[in-house]
Amino acid sequence: MQRELAGTREEILELPAGATIEHAWNGLVAKHPRLAPGRPSVRFARNAVYAPATTPLEDGDEVAMIPPVSGGASEARAVR
Amino acid sequence: VTASEPPILELRAAPFTKSILAELADRLAVPADGAVVGFLGVTRSSAGTPAPGQEAAAAEHAGRSVSALEYEAHPVMTLRILETIASEIRGRFGVERLAIVHRIGEVPLGEPSVAVVACAPHRDAAFDAARYAIDETKARAPIWKAEHFADGKVWIGEPPRDAPTTETTPR
Numbered sequence: 001m002q003r004e005l006a007g008t009r010e011e012i013l014e015l016p017a018g019a020t021i022e023h024a025w026n027g028l029v030a031k032h033p034r035l036a037p038g039r040p041s042v043r044f045a046r047n048a049v050y051a052p053a054t055t056p057l058e059d060g061d062e063v064a065m066i067p068p069v070s071g072g073a074s075e076a077r078a079v080r
Numbered sequence: 081v082t083a084s085e086p087p088i089l090e091l092r093a094a095p096f097t098k099s100i101l102a103e104l105a106d107r108l109a110v111p112a113d114g115a116v117v118g119f120l121g122v123t124r125s126s127a128g129t130p131a132p133g134q135e136a137a138a139a140e141h142a143g144r145s146v147s148a149l150e151y152e153a154h155p156v157m158t159l160r161i162l163e164t165i166a167s168e169i170r171g172r173f174g175v176e177r178l179a180i181v182h183r184i185g186e187v188p189l190g191e192p193s194v195a196v197v198a199c200a201p202h203r204d205a206a207f208d209a210a211r212y213a214i215d216e217t218k219a220r221a222p223i224w225k226a227e228h229f230a231d232g233k234v235w236i237g238e239p240p241r242d243a244p245t246t247e248t249t250p251r
Contacts, residue, residue, distance in 0.1 A: 001131060001224065001235040003152075041132040041239050045222070048157040050242035064154055068131035070225035071218025072238025 001067045002042070006032040015057065021046060022053040024063045041068050088179035089162040091153055096192060100181065104197040108177040113199040115206035119214050121194035123149040123187050127227055128236040141229045150233065151184045151193060154222040158182075165216045168244055175200045175209035180217055186228070216245065 003009050006028075013027040021044045029036045045064040046055050057063065086108055101118035109116055125145050130138035162180050169175050177199035187193045194217070198209035217223075219241040226233040 001134070001226075038133050043239050043242060045154075045157055048154070048160055050240070064157060064222070066154070066222050066240060067224065068235070068237040069218075069221065069240045070151070070223050070237045071215075071221075071240075073219060073241040 002035055002038060002065055005034045005038070008032075019057050020053065021051060021055045021057065021063055024057060025053065025065065028065065035065075038067060042066065086177045086179070087163075087166040088181065089159060089166060090181045091155055091158060091184050092181055093183075093185050095183070095187070096181070096195070098192055100192065100195045101197060104179040104181070104195060105199065108179060108197060109199045110177065112201050113177065113206075115200050115203035117198050117203070117206040117210040119194075119196040119210050120192045121214070122192050123189050125189055127234070128225075129238070131235045131237050132239075134235050137232065137234045141227075141232060141234060144229050146189065146227045147230060148189060148228045149187050149193065150226045150228060151182070151187065152224045152226075153182070153184050155184075158221045158223060161221050162217065164244075165213060165220070168216070169198075169209045169212055172212065173200075173205045173209045175205050178209060178213060180213050182217070182221070182223060184223075219245070 011028060011031060013024055015023055015027060043066040044051055044053055045066060047062055088104060098120055101120060105116045105118065127146060166178055169178055175198050179197040181195045183193045196210050196213045198206045198213065200206040200209065222240065225236045227236055
């Protein structure tokens with residue numbers, strides 16, 4: 001979904017030292033403004049591991065923007 | 081050590097049929113296993129819950145039949161999460177002989193999109209393992225699903241859960 005909105009699968013971003021995943025998101029939105037409204041339902045991963053938006057980044061890190069997945073958080077059964 | 085040392089965790093671009101359950105059971109089960117539990121997720125014609133932001137697209141296709149489903153994944157992250165889920169299943173239920181195989185790409189209606197097989201000496205553990213495997217895969221793996229209609233598509237789902245369920249299984 002985000003890939004289709006952005007028209008790309010991947011972007012290389014230059015971020016200042018001390019930047020977090022949230023800064024990377026902002027950099028992405030600056031290039032692809034159509035992504036902005038999706039922020040509340042996007043989750044993030046740093047180097048293929050889920051990570052909060054406050055996570056600091058290092059040079060070479062890969063940040064994945066994860067839109068809603070096929071199941072999702074409420075998929076787990078409420079009762080057994 | 082055999083070529084199919086469990087767990088078997090795969091994303092497959094090639095179609096598979098319902099007989100994948102028997103194939104996986106043959107590869108996994110050992111003589112001590114008295115229970116083999118298999119689950120198939122099959123693509124269905126009725127629409128699911130649109131992802132946030134997809135409500136307008138969903139409304140355009142309301143009442144129409146889904147023609148096919150399309151799955152896309154972050155492969156590295158998905159396989160890492162499936163490994164984690166398999167390890168949780170070893171810890172929680174003592175089940176090691178497990179398979180989770182998920183399709184990616186376009187899947188026509190009525191065909192399987194995900195297969196889970198769990199083998200154990202007794203059925204309680206096999207059922208628990210299979211249930212946990214499919215529930216956690218759906219909730220946590222970065223696998224995306226779009227419903228295709230004659231004239232467009234709608235992405236389905238909810239934000240993923242980023243950690244194992246905290247629910248404990250009563251035994």
